[in-house]
Amino acid sequence: MPDFYADRLFNALERNDPAPGMLLVAAPGMLSDEFARSVVLIIEHNEHLTFGVNLTARSELAVFNVMPDWLPCVAKPQALYIGGPLNQQSVVGLAMTRQGVDMDTAPQLNRLANRLAHVDLRSGPEEVTELVEGMRLFAGYAEWSPGQLDDEIERGDWYVAPALPTDVIAPGHVDLWGDVMRRQQMPLPLFSTFPADPVDN
Template sequence: MPNFYADRLFNALERNDPAPGMLLVAAPGMFSPEFARSVVLIIEHSDRMTFGVNLTARSELAVYNVMPDWLPVTAKPQALYIGGPVNQQSVVGLAVTKTGVDMNDAPQLNRLANRLAHVDLRADPESLAELVDGMRLFAGYAEWAPGQLHEEIENGDWFLAPALPHDVIAPAAQDLYGDVMRRQQMPLPLFSTFPADTMDN
């Protein structure tokens, strides 16, 4: 059964290489329940490791209660997101810059893709107010050992797609997984409503 969706979705698709600013989109029928219908933004990819954050897992914890200084630049819903299972005591910040901002002139921003940045949370939040359209804060992250992610991609667990700025600060009502699937080549849009648990279908 694990190869069923891989055969249909991945064998005919162009394979992209993981890179910062790319999305890892979970295959329909993802074996790992914690990553079912997940969309992970890759922040770092090297021979040593890959890490990123899941953009779809919102917690019930308000940013105001844990990092109130960052509230003015946090996009709604202003909740802490669960970036992944690793080191959930740490927080990762991502931002969407305003149009025209040159990230080379902003040392607190590490460019990932067009208008997408990894934020140095040691910076003064007020210094970002004129630079960003919004931020997300993520508790923890997802991490892969050397070679692990490539193996999972070859197994058909994930496919890669370019990230768009609004993916990071999607509103609460948006089905990000469905939206990302719908903008891909066929047959991926057909699986945009695939449930996290097939028993719900």
């Protein structure tokens, strides 16, 4: 099955390179339970590592219970998201900025794309609230060693696509994986309703 998707979907498509502000979209039929139907926002990509968070895994834990000071900044649903399997004691903040905010003059924000920022949580929420339209907090992250992600992309596990700032604060009822697939070039939109487990289809 992975060979089928790699050959038919990915090798024939124009390739985007991994970079901060890009999305790793799990291939239809990805066999990893951890990353099936996941959408990972790349925060850092260099010769040493690739680091990002999964935007789709909402936990049952309310932000109010773990980081209540940040609640005014956090978009609904105000739950902690699971950014990945590594170091889930650490928290990563991502935000969609308000219209007109210049991230170059805001040290609290690291620009990833237009109106999309990695938030420095060492700043206080009072320094961030007026700069952002909404943000998410992610426990843990995903990381790839040198060459590992390239191998997975070549194998057809991931499709690389530009992120929209609204991806980070998508409402709880939204199927983000399906939405991202629908806005890609054909034939990816045809697979936007592909279930995590093909047996469910």
